[in-house]
Amino acid sequence: MSETGLIAHPDGCPRCWWAGLDPVYVAYHDTEWGVPEHDGRALYEKLILDGFQAGLSWITILRRREGFREAFAQFEPERIARFTADDVARLMADARIIRNRAKIEATIRGAQAWLRIEERGPGFSAFLWNFVDGSPVQGRAGSRADILPETPLSRRVSKALKAEGFGFCGPTIVHAFMQATGLVNDHLVGCHRHAPCAGLGGPR
Template sequence: MSETGLIDHPDGCPRCWWAGHDPLYVAYHDTEWGVPERDGRALYEKLILDGFQAGLSWITILRRRDGFRDAFSGFDPEAIARYDEADVARLMADTRIIRNRAKILGTIAGARAWLRIEESGPGFAPFLWDFADGRPIQGSARSRAEVQAETPVSRAMGKALKAQGFSFCGPTIVHAFMQAVGMVNDHLVGCHRHGPCAELGQPA
């Protein structure tokens, strides 16, 4: 890894340091991270998974993502909102996921909050994207040290999510979420994905 935080790969494409050399992580970095996501259900899934990541590495969650999706009804908020104590017990026994009762309960509460937002306003995706004024915020970090862990925007979004009934939505988790779903383009300048993600953020 260079001093900038970029990793050179055999394919000649410099990548952000955190992608490492794990093929699963590299594929995630190259195809998902930083790509603007505007589907409300997909945003719910990613926010919940980022909450499960708290205290763990993202690769731990990524390796279990299919198990999470199967255990949590494909992250369908309408289905999860109906979960009861039997479902909580089922999930607590499911070794494919992170078995944390508080996070499981937070997932259910978040599904119910998601439904309220969908029913009472423009929808979950517009609710979130409004914090970025509807367009990805373009980062300009050239080194790992320049990447922020939280921002005023992530603090405001986290506060709003908590007020709606979400949990595990502190400013650091929310900023990681915003980076992942392309609300912030935080690929390092020099990473081969910075430019393409910046282009995706341009108005049609």
């Protein structure tokens, strides 16, 4: 890894340091992270998974993502919102996921909050994208040291999500979520994905 936080790969493409050399991480970095996401259900899923990551490494979540999807009804909020105590007990016994009762219960409350936002319009996606006026914030970090763990923006979004009823959405988790879903393009400027992701969102 260079002093900038970029990693040179055999394919010649410089990547952000956190992708490492793990094929799962590299694929996620190259195809998902930083790509603007506008689907409300997918945004809910990613917010929940970022919440489950708290205290763990993201690769742990990535390797269990399909198990999470199967356990949580493909992250369809309409279904999760109706989960009962029996569902919580079922999930607490499911080794495919992170068995944390507080996070499981927060997932159900988050689904109920998602539905309330959808019902009053214009929906969860617009709720989030309005914080950046519909266009991704384009980071200009040249090194790992320039990437902040949270920002004034993530603090505002975190406060709003908590007010709606979401849990496990502190400013650091929300910042990671916004980076992952392309609300913020925080690929290092020397990373081969920075320019393509910037092109997807337009100037800001």
